[in-house]
Structure formats: structure tokens, C-alpha cells
Amino acid sequence: MTHTSKIKIADIFHNTDPSLDRQLLEKADHCRRQHLGSAVYPRGLIEYSNCCRRNCFYCGLRRGNSLIRRYHLQREQIIELALQAYDAGYQSICLQSGELSSSKEVDFIADVIRTIKGYRSKNSGQGLGITLSLGELTYKQYRQLWEAGAHRYLLRIETSNPLLFQKIHPPEQSYNRRLECLDALREIGYQVGTGVMIGLPGQSYEDLATDLEFFQAKDIDMLGMGPYIPHPDTPLARQKTEFIPDAFTTTIRMLALARILMPDINMVASTALQSIHPDGLKLGLKAGANIVMPVLTPEDNRKDYMLYANKKFSNFERLKHDIHEAGYELTLWQWGDSPHYFKRQGLLTTDYAPTGDSTCSLRSRI
Numbered sequence: 001m002t003h004t005s006k007i008k009i010a011d012i013f014h015n016t017d018p019s020l021d022r023q024l025l026e027k028a029d030h031c032r033r034q035h036l037g038s039a040v041y042p043r044g045l046i047e048y049s050n051c052c053r054r055n056c057f058y059c060g061l062r063r064g065n066s067l068i069r070r071y072h073l074q075r076e077q078i079i080e081l082a083l084q085a086y087d088a089g090y091q092s093i094c095l096q097s098g099e100l101s102s103s104k105e106v107d108f109i110a111d112v113i114r115t116i117k118g119y120r121s122k123n124s125g126q127g128l129g130i131t132l133s134l135g136e137l138t139y140k141q142y143r144q145l146w147e148a149g150a151h152r153y154l155l156r157i158e159t160s161n162p163l164l165f166q167k168i169h170p171p172e173q174s175y176n177r178r179l180e181c182l183d184a185l186r187e188i189g190y191q192v193g194t195g196v197m198i199g200l201p202g203q204s205y206e207d208l209a210t211d212l213e214f215f216q217a218k219d220i221d222m223l224g225m226g227p228y229i230p231h232p233d234t235p236l237a238r239q240k241t242e243f244i245p246d247a248f249t250t251t252i253r254m255l256a257l258a259r260i261l262m263p264d265i266n267m268v269a270s271t272a273l274q275s276i277h278p279d280g281l282k283l284g285l286k287a288g289a290n291i292v293m294p295v296l297t298p299e300d301n302r303k304d305y306m307l308y309a310n311k312k313f314s315n316f317e318r319l320k321h322d323i324h325e326a327g328y329e330l331t332l333w334q335w336g337d338s339p340h341y342f343k344r345q346g347l348l349t350t351d352y353a354p355t356g357d358s359t360c361s362l363r364s365r366i
């Protein structure tokens, strides 16, 4: 992205004309239908532990928050949730936890992954696709989990501005270390996802334009972005958002711009988006998102997995209804991998035709 394009993008965020939102949604929808069709793929989200060794200033799971009840699901519980999702037609799950980097923890989840990958549904010959979101681990640990059978990894940079990154994390967490992790994941062969929060204290529209440039430069396969929603029991909640007054509208614009700039990546309609606006899911999809992450975490544990305040949950029927109302189709029994990944691997050389399962047939590993 040139300097001029970045200024133009920042200008879009500054512009308060509502007709601009309509134009952006139309353009994003056009790009998405051309490159990905109307499919929306679910990733059943299993938040298997809210324990975390980190202390990010914005997150309700930070180790310094003594007001939450910590939990860690048992091996059998995770496997059962995954297989229930599988038999219901979700062909992918996302295993998420706080950052737990001991070898005991990584061995634990590698064993869970191997067990899940050993199953085959009677309705689908392929195994369950597994995305991980477990934070910063060592190269060796990422490789261990890849060899166990995971093939996608989400690691949000949260902001591509190194100074802002340092303001929202304690000194022991480094921007460069996060970049090294993203590079390691790509080198190992994962489909790599990242993302940012929108509306952080101290964040500017120019930062968001730089974020888009960062995603392109990193050639990412998947993107997860959501509005920053303060959690009352965190240090960042005491700071004001000075420069981005409407995080929801800005997030929708950011999604639409991302879809226009990166038409073949997978992009999530985040739960945060759904949590701050009744039509958050529908608008996120119209802005180009093609992935949803229904929460499968047991009801008893959900209230303890609050990265931000007032997290909302949609049941399957509501999700299906909203996707249909937005003009798209909830697509079961397919992995729905990012076409961009196959293109950068040289496995998809012609323009992707959105026929539904062509990504599955080109998958390099199951």
C-alpha cells in the first residue's frame, strides 16, 4: 500500500457521511461473492481454559484478575464437545485458551488434537479441521501441534503500531516476539490468522490504515477483528478512547476495506461485533466476513471466559437465521479453508471459483 493509499484509507475513516457505509458494504459484498460465493462456514469455538500466564491490560482473563473463577476442561469434555460439533455438521472447531505454554499443557492439547483427528464422521470422510488460538508458544511447540493435526492458527497482533502495542501490554510482552510467532507459524505451514482491536485508547484512524497495510504485507490467510470493548476489571478500562468515537461503525468499515483489499482470505464476524450491536453479525457478514464462531463452551464456564464485558452468545438457530437474513448460507460439512492459503502455496493457480468444496479438494493435508 502506498503512502497516498494509506492517507485515502484514513480519510475514509474520518468521513462521517453515512452513504459511504452503503457504498463500502456494496463493494465488499461484490468482492466476497466473486471470490468466495455466499458460503459462511462455522468454527465451533471451545474455550477450554481461562487460565493465562499473561497480563494484557485489556483482557478479563489476565492473570492479575482475581475476580474470575478459573477453569480448565477435562480431556474427555473437550473431545466430546468437538465430536458433537462434528456430527452436527461443523467441520471445523477452534480450540482456544489463555496462554498456557508449559510442556505439560502443550502435550495435553496435542493429545486432544490427535484423538479428535482420529475420528471420522459417518456423514463426512474427512477429519475435523482444527484451528488453534493459544497465544505465543515456541517454534517447537507450534510444530508439535501442527504434527498432532492442527492446521490453522489465530494469533492477533492487536495493533500493528509497536508503540501502542507496548502501551496495552506489560513490558515482558514484546511486539517483535509476536511477529516472530506469526513468522514461525507461516514457516511451519499453518494457515495463519491475525487481527486487531478497533477503538483502543490511543489508537488513531491512521493506525487502522497501517493495520490494513500490515495484513497485506504479512500475506495473511485469515483475519479476526472486533471492536474494543472495555472489561471493567482491567487497567485499560480506566483510559478513554480519544480518537475513534464509534468503534462499531469503524469496525464495519475496517472489515469492508479488508475484504476489498484481500478478497480471498477468510474473515470472522467476531462475537465482539455481535455483543455491541443487535445486528452486528448481519452487518459483519455484509461487510465481507465469511466465518462465524458459535460458542460451544459449556454454559457453566461461559461467564468465566469474558475477554471483554457483556459477551453475547447466539444459538445455532439464531445464527442460521441471521446468516440467511443477511443473504448468505450457513455451509455445513465442509472445512471452508482460506483460498488465499492455497494460492500462496501454489496449489490454486486460477481464480477461485466459489463452487463450495473446491478448497476441500485442494487441501494439502488432513
Ligand code: SF4
Pocket: 052, 053, 054, 055, 056, 059, 060, 061, 062, 063, 097, 098, 099, 135, 307
Ligand atoms: S489476551 Fe490472551 S494472552 Fe492476554 S491476558 Fe487475555 S487470554 Fe491472556
